[in-house]
Amino acid sequence: MAGDPLTPAVSERICKHMNDDHVEAVLAYARHYGGAAEASTARMLSIEPEAMRLEVDGQPLSVPFDHSLSDSEDAHRTLVAMLRALPQS
Numbered sequence: 001m002a003g004d005p006l007t008p009a010v011s012e013r014i015c016k017h018m019n020d021d022h023v024e025a026v027l028a029y030a031r032h033y034g035g036a037a038e039a040s041t042a043r044m045l046s047i048e049p050e051a052m053r054l055e056v057d058g059q060p061l062s063v064p065f066d067h068s069l070s071d072s073e074d075a076h077r078t079l080v081a082m083l084r085a086l087p088q089s
């Protein structure tokens with residue numbers, strides 16, 4: 001089953017969910033995939049086919065995906081896979 005196209009409204013919905021319910025995951029994306037190892041805060045600003053746009057400690061940061069996202073379901077699978085690939089501490 002295909003997901004919704006990655007429209008601005010879908011991006012906003014994903015970002016709201018991540019920022020409201022998965023704050024630590026967003027920070028982990030910034031630290032591990034964005035190279036901001038010392039980051040203390042991170043907010044997801046948008047999900048685009050090529051990258052997620054974050055605000056990390058007040059500064060913009062782009063975290064590229066390993067492929068171009070096709071839809072909202074692909075975005076969900078990719079974000080989950082990125083979290084699962086993180087080293088366990």
